[in-house]
Amino acid sequence: MAHGYPNTNVPAAPRESLSTQTLDQLIGWLKDGTFKAGSKLPSQNELVEYFGVSRTGVREALQMLAVLNLIEIKPGLGCFVKSVSSEYIIHADVLAILLEKESVMHVIEARKMVESGIAALATERALPEDYWKMEDVLIAIDRSIQKNESIAVAATEFHCVLAEASHNAVLAKLLRSFTQLMAQAGKLLETSAENLAEFKREELKAHQDLFHVIKQRDPEMSRKAMIDHITHSETLIVAALKRAAEVERAALDTANAGV
């Protein structure tokens, strides 16, 4: 199962996203100190039960943590948290999105098609309360910036609210199905931003601009603005994935060298 799929139409994403979610959660525990250096992680059986994933999924996630030097697997005894620098944990965090690199690119491709149409429809159909909701999300993004929090989820929410303003339930639901990967990609951009504060301000501005275009009631202008918006994200994501892959390779080399 871990040896990759033959190059057919078998979708790899569901298996990957389960492993990734498990990995994300485990990394979260290490980051927030739920399990401190030297402590023992729950057994594989407990993790299988807790995450509701397969034993293979749990084993893969644990192996990934071991490869990244975040834990040590002692046969017969269990998995122990190693003492690692925060730098390594950022590397590991980025790993989660690298596992889904292909899915992220597919989401971007689909978003350009779907969301350009959504933007045009929303421009024609949005009601006053739809605009209020968009404004609320923009305020929420601003508030998250003030509080030094991630804006990845809120920025994604803007796109969902816009999809709801298309007043087409299928489109709204379709967009909701992208949100997890969209937010993950947003977090990758935040992790890799050279100037995080500036990146967040630019993101807020980009969504405010989009909002103003949509309010002008010109569907073609909205369609184009949305494609430009997603294309800009795509450029940033491609660059960030490239950097992340380099960092990841360096981390693996270090781990393999036994440092």
Ligand SMILES: [Zn+2]
């Ligand atoms: Zn956006």
